[in-house]
Amino acid sequence: MVSPPTRYLVFFQYFGTRYSGVMETSNDQSVVGVQNYLEKAAQNLKPVVPIKFCISSRTDAGVHALCNSAHLDIQRAPGKPAFNEKRLIYSLNYHLKPEPIRILNAYRVTNSFHARFSALSRTYIYRLLMGCTHYSEIPVFERDLCWAPAGGYLNVPAMQDAAQFLLGTHDFSTFRSLNSETPFQSPVRTLLQADIRPSSGFLSHHYEHRGLEFWELKFRSRSFLYRQVRRMVGALVAVGQGKLTPLHIKNLLEIKDSRAFPPNAMAPPSGLFLKSVEYDEADLDATVGPGE
Amino acid sequence: MVSPPTRYLVFFQYFGTRYSGVMETSNDQSVVGVQNYLEKAAQNLKPVVPIKFCISSRTDAGVHALCNSAHLDIQRAPGKPAFNEKRLIYSLNYHLKPEPIRILNAYRVTNSFHARFSALSRTYIYRLLMGCTHYSEIPVFERDLCWAPAGGYLNVPAMQDAAQFLLGTHDFSTFRSLNSETPFQSPVRTLLQADIRPSSGFLSHHYEHRGLEFWELKFRSRSFLYRQVRRMVGALVAVGQGKLTPLHIKNLLEIKDSRAFPPNAMAPPSGLFLKSVEYDEADLDATVGPGE
Numbered sequence: 001m002v003s004p005p006t007r008y009l010v011f012f013q014y015f016g017t018r019y020s021g022v023m024e025t026s027n028d029q030s031v032v033g034v035q036n037y038l039e040k041a042a043q044n045l046k047p048v049v050p051i052k053f054c055i056s057s058r059t060d061a062g063v064h065a066l067c068n069s070a071h072l073d074i075q076r077a078p079g080k081p082a083f084n085e086k087r088l089i090y091s092l093n094y095h096l097k098p099e100p101i102r103i104l105n106a107y108r109v110t111n112s113f114h115a116r117f118s119a120l121s122r123t124y125i126y127r128l129l130m131g132c133t134h135y136s137e138i139p140v141f142e143r144d145l146c147w148a149p150a151g152g153y154l155n156v157p158a159m160q161d162a163a164q165f166l167l168g169t170h171d172f173s174t175f176r177s178l179n180s181e182t183p184f185q186s187p188v189r190t191l192l193q194a195d196i197r198p199s200s201g202f203l204s205h206h207y208e209h210r211g212l213e214f215w216e217l218k219f220r221s222r223s224f225l226y227r228q229v230r231r232m233v234g235a236l237v238a239v240g241q242g243k244l245t246p247l248h249i250k251n252l253l254e255i256k257d258s259r260a261f262p263p264n265a266m267a268p269p270s271g272l273f274l275k276s277v278e279y280d281e282a283d284l285d286a287t288v289g290p291g292e
Numbered sequence: 293m294v295s296p297p298t299r300y301l302v303f304f305q306y307f308g309t310r311y312s313g314v315m316e317t318s319n320d321q322s323v324v325g326v327q328n329y330l331e332k333a334a335q336n337l338k339p340v341v342p343i344k345f346c347i348s349s350r351t352d353a354g355v356h357a358l359c360n361s362a363h364l365d366i367q368r369a370p371g372k373p374a375f376n377e378k379r380l381i382y383s384l385n386y387h388l389k390p391e392p393i394r395i396l397n398a399y400r401v402t403n404s405f406h407a408r409f410s411a412l413s414r415t416y417i418y419r420l421l422m423g424c425t426h427y428s429e430i431p432v433f434e435r436d437l438c439w440a441p442a443g444g445y446l447n448v449p450a451m452q453d454a455a456q457f458l459l460g461t462h463d464f465s466t467f468r469s470l471n472s473e474t475p476f477q478s479p480v481r482t483l484l485q486a487d488i489r490p491s492s493g494f495l496s497h498h499y500e501h502r503g504l505e506f507w508e509l510k511f512r513s514r515s516f517l518y519r520q521v522r523r524m525v526g527a528l529v530a531v532g533q534g535k536l537t538p539l540h541i542k543n544l545l546e547i548k549d550s551r552a553f554p555p556n557a558m559a560p561p562s563g564l565f566l567k568s569v570e571y572d573e574a575d576l577d578a579t580v581g582p583g584e
Contacts, residue, residue, distance in 0.1 A: 015432045064433075066498055093428035100432040104502075125498065136385035140307045140392040141356075141437070145494070202437070202494050206358055206417065206567050210396075275498050 005049070005073035006082040009107045009115055009284065010092070011277075012038070015100035016064040016269065017144040022055055031061075034101055038070070041095035045083070048075040056115040056277050057122050060227070062144070062269030066125070067104060069277040071115035082108070107284040118283055121192065122224060123275040126217040126233045126267065127199065130154055131210075139212070141202040146214070147233075147271035154240025156196060156215065162239040162246035163194040163217075165253060166232055173256040175232050176225035177266070185225070187256070193220035196236075218275070233267035297341070297365035298374040301399045301407055301576065302384070303569075304330070307392035308356040308561065309436040314347055323353075326393055330362070333387035337375070340367045348407035348569050349414050352519070354436070354561030358417070359396060361569045363407040374400070399576040410575055413484065414516060415567040418509040418525045418559065419491065422446055423502075431504070433494040438506070439525075439563035446532025448488060448507065454531040454538035455486040455509075457545060458524055465548040467524050468517035469558070477517065479548070485512035488528075510567070525559035 014022070014034050024035035035053050042051035053070040074083060083091075085106040092103045132138060132148040166175075173187040199216040217236065219229055235252060238244040244262070252260060306314070306326050316327035327345050334343035345362040366375060375383075377398040384395045421440040424430060430440050465479040491508040509528065511521055527544065530536040536554070544552060 013432050066431075066495060090426070090428070093426075097428070100435060102428060102430075102432050125495070127495075134382070134385075136382070136389070136394060138394075139358075140305050140394050143392060145433070199497075200492065203358060203417070203419075203565065205491075273495065 003076060003078060003080070003082075005075040005111075007071055007073050007109050007111050007113060008083075008085070008088060009069060009071050009109045009113065009279070010053075010088070010103055011067050011069050011105040012101060012103045013065050013067055014102070015144075016059060016062050018100060019061065021061045021063070022057075022059045022065070022068060024053075034068075035070075037096060037099050037101055038092070041092050042072065042074075044095045045074060045088075045091055046077070048077055049073075054115050056119050057274055059272075059274055060230075060269050063272045063274070064145070065274040067276045068274050069115050069119070069279075071109065071113060073111075109283060113283055115277075118279055119222075119277050120280060121220055121222050121278045123193070123218065123220045123278070124224070124229045125273045125275045126219075126229065127271045127273070128154070128215045128217065128233075128237070129201070130213040130215060132212065137212070139201065139204075139207070144270045146201075147237075147268050149237045149241065151241050153213070154215075154237060155242060156240065158242075158246055159236045159240045160196050162236055162244075162249040163196060165246065165250040166194050167191050170253050171256045172225055172228055172253070173258055174252045174260050175228050175235070176258055177227035177231065178258055179226045181226065187225060189221050189223065189225060189228070191219065191221050193218060194232075227266065230267045230269065230272060231261055231265075233271070234265040235262065237267065238262060238265050295368060295370060295372070295374075297367040297403075299363055299365050299401050299403050299405060300375075300377070300380060301361060301363050301401045301405065301571070302345075302380075302395055303359050303361050303397040304393060304395045305357050305359055306394070307436075308351060308354050310392060311353065313353045313355070314349075314351045314357070314360060316345075326360075327362075329388060329391050329393055330384070333384050334364065334366075336387045337366065337380075337383060338369070340369055341365075346407050348411050349566055351564075351566055352522075352561050355564045355566070356437070357566040359568045360566050361407050361411070361571075363401065363405060365403075401575060405575055407569075410571055411514075411569050412572060413512055413514050413570045415485070415510065415512040415570070416516070416521045417565045417567045418511075418521065419563045419565070420446070420507045420509065420525075420529070421493070422505040422507060424504065429504070431493065431496075431499070436562045438493070439529075439560050441529045441533065443533050445505070446507075446529060447534060448532065450534075450538055451528045451532045452488050454528055454536075454541040455488060457538065457542040458486050459483050462545050463548045464517055464520055464545070465550055466544045466552050467520050467527070468550055469519040469523065470550055471518045473518065479517060481513050481515065481517060481520070483511065483513050485510060486524075519558065522559045522561065522564060523553055523557075525563070526557040527554065529559065530554060530557050 056069040127146040129148040169190040199214040348361040419438040424440040461482040491506040
């Protein structure tokens with residue numbers, strides 16, 4: 001007799017520079033996806049059926065995650081009890097060890113729970129470094145972890161004005177890159193948050209005299225279009241550089257055409273971090289239900 | 293006619309995990325020193341005589357530098373003027389590009405200036421991560437950049453009490469590791485600063501709920517004995533773990549014997565950063581002298 005599979009929601013983080021993105025790719029490539037490593041690690045749990053991770057939030061090559069999420073089903077051999085969450089976290093991390101990928105947390109969830117579709121919202125952070133006149137001025141500890149746009153300092157108040165136009169519900173067609181899913185996806189999204197705030201760098205309080213400034217752009221929405229955050233950041237940086245005015249951002253939204261996006265303005269992946277995927281707390285409480 | 297060599301003081305930073313230490317090693321090893329890369333980059337300046345970097349402050353394999361320093365002499369072909377500092381920084385960084393090593397600054401100095409012997413003091417930072425029950429809880433962005441001692445939280449007030457015993461002038465024999473220089477070096481050093489303060493991690497304001505705490509230990513002295521900082525940190529952490537009392541630190545100092553140091557207590561290199569090497573400002577002003 002085969003026991004039913006148990007579904008888990010896991011939260012995990014990764015240093016994106018090493019991967020082709022979060023999604024699984026064919027294993028014969030020189031650089032593969034984070035999912036490849038997650039599933040390889042999970043095979044060590046000796047499941048009856050190979051374990052597939054259903055990733056909640058796609059991230060591109062070079063994009064990092066402080067916290068992404070996925071669900072997975074584990075079917076164990078007859079008579080073996082379901083893994084408890086602590087054991088699952090420990091085992092996966094043990095087998096992921098050489099990789100900069102780490103399971104942060106795990107929750108047993110109901111079999112109707114879906115990491116992608118049950119998510120209430122996603123929050124991204126984009127890290128900007130201002131004050132560099134040349135890329136070689138980026139501290140070695142910040143390499144691959146921020147974007148230092150050409151030209152040094154940016155006009156932050158203008159960027160903050162421009163960000164206000166992006167807030168709320170809009171057709172974000174101009175701010176998406178085209179991919180195979182574009183024809184099937186509505187371009188309407190509701191941006192719940194678009195903040196621009198001073199931040200800090202790794203040990204940067206020890207070199208304040210060098211005039212480097214770290215800033216963070218924070219975006220929250222139920223979901224985002226393909227490369228929407230990087231295109232929004234790129235356009236806001238163009239405003240900060242004086243290449244666009246805040247009103248141009250409003251116009252770009254109204255044009256509703258991805259070809260209207262300024263050429264080469266998209267922000268690079270290195271500064272982008274998926275900060276969190278938000279769920280209803282009640283969804284993470286499957287194990288305390290009366291039937292378990 | 294050959295022009296005289298010009299001496300420069302350069303400040304540079306590096307991510308130490310990739311190197312066998314800062315000092316030059318034989319080039320046939322799989323991992324070599326930071327100095328090897330600096331000198332290889334400098335050969336591209338086409339000097340008449342191969343350029344040697346005289347490093348001010350030795351750091352071990354895995355130890356990082358926010359800022360180390362070295363002097364070098366550049367003798368150019370007849371008729372060629374001395375490099376200006378900006379050009380020197382730019383050229384060296386250009387040729388160092390793939391490595392996480394970066395020249396921060398350069399100054400023309402007099403030919404009697406010596407990066408090592410003219411230094412007034414060195415400042416080191418040691419980064420501790422508290423709240424991890426297992427190494428796999430270290431955020432992926434902090435790997436190789438801190439030490440998370442076993443046991444989770446540390447008794448910081450006890451560590452601060454203990455650090456007071458280290459301040460001032462002492463025979464630090466117990467706190468040095470033996471090396472080939474030991475027989476020729478006085479074990480007496482004057483510790484000018486020994487602070488223990490809360491710090492922050494990379495983007496740690498985005499995961500404060502996880503209960504991880506970053507702390508920094510800061511030490512300043514004219515010079516340090518071999519592995520003195522790592523041994524002092526290790527002993528202070530042992531105090532924080534309740535394995536030693538603050539008074540034990542005083543006793544260890546009084547014993548004046550490196551064999552009295554608690555076995556395996558030395559802190560790992562990953563948390564150690566050379567923060568700065570301090571000089572007399574007047575030494576960095578060679579180019580504005582009346583004779584130039």
